Amino acid sequence: MKIRKFAAIDIGSNAVRLLIANVIEEENRDPKFKKSSLVRVPIRLGQDVFTNGEISKNNVERMINAMKSYRLLMDIHGVEGYMACATSAMREAKNGATVVEKIMKKAGISIDIIDGKREAAIIASTDLHNVIEKECDYLYVDVGGGSTEFTIFSNGKIKISRSFKIGTVRLLNEMVTETDWKDIEKWVKRNTKDLKRLSLIGSGGNINKLYKMSGTTIGEPLSYIYLNAQYQFLQSLTYEERISELGLNPDRADVIIPATRIYLSACKWSGARKIYVPKIGLSDGIIKTLYFETSKKEKSTSNILSF
Known part of the structure; x- marks a missing residue:
């Protein structure tokens, strides 16, 4: 050894x-x-x-x-x-x-x-063998501050991957237009329309935090229903309450909301109802x-x- x-x-x-x-x-x-x-x-x-x-x-x-x-x-x-x-x-x-x-x-x-493109390729090279099943399809979403990388896995292999200029910091600064959202929606729908039994794989600090907060057993997925409910709950709290009541770091308490929005949007567009969180990334x-x-x-x- x-x-x-x-x-x-x-x-x-x-x-x-x-x-x-x-x-x-x-x-x-x-x-x-x-x-x-x-x-x-x-x-x-x-x-x-x-x-x-x-x-x-x-x-x-x-x-x-x-x-x-x-x-x-x-x-x-x-x-x-x-x-x-x-x-x-x-x-x-x-x-x-x-x-x-x-x-x-x-x-x-x-x-x-x-x-x-290089960023998406490096992220896609991560070890997902404990998550991916060959008979299932997956949309891998890695949310960052400035960009989000989308990768589609089908039959255990990468089908297509793309990076979009949408991220938590851009969203906080209102720098993402409706056209940007529409472009991503079209790409996701076009590339997932023929896929069945599709689930989401989420990576990034925000989804890791959401997963930890959920208390879900390691290896088990989050549900779309839970993530949507958590999104509504987080929005109901002030920035200060997210820090004091939930124990979030100041630099996490603001970006966690736009990050959740991106994951929920990806689920909606692709039809995914389960979100796996393997805690891996770039x-x-x-x-x-x-x-x-x-x-x-x-x-x-x-x-x-x-x-």
Whole structure:
């Protein structure tokens, strides 16, 4: 048995995460991925970018400090490799490339600003074997602050995937039009109309929180009826009450409502009445992508040296 450590940095529109994972290698077995540590800091880059077009000086400094901390944590854990991916907010920021350069210079962290297609592909690479059944169809919805990735699984394989510019921070700032909603609705309906026994798979911090709040047994799905009732309940509370009564973090108490709206809309458009929540997302996909890319390079080098 060999245990390897890899790290993923997910620079989203609502928060920045560091995931450190163990990869357990055993002869004649598929590698096992196990989360070791997760650190999340609420740097809401989307608030800057979607309203002012660029990341503010204050948040640039916060980003640099966060990356310095992540570098130290990765060193302490002894990770052998990392991949840092920035999504919607960073790719739309006028100063995105400049911020990436500053972080590399001051924190020694190399960041890739990935497009929506790449983001959707990485998310879709996550391990869903405990959820997906070959005879069923699924709409996988990953809700972020700036974008939402939709992936359709049929017969155990990815049928189609697409990223849309709709996210919790955009919705809070009223930057999503009725036309945007209609475009997503048409795409979902068109690509799910011939699918039967379709269920939703939800990922992202908000659906994870909703799942935890529900008290549902791990592995069991949420129902559309429950999610809709919870949506109405959350809307009946003030922002302050969601923090004091429900114990939500300040940066979760506002975005959880628009996130729930997106999941409910996806259910309505696709006809799904069950929502599975495997608690995986972009960070998990980055770990898998990094591990397999590293393994491929190692095999290639080994083959060259053997000649």
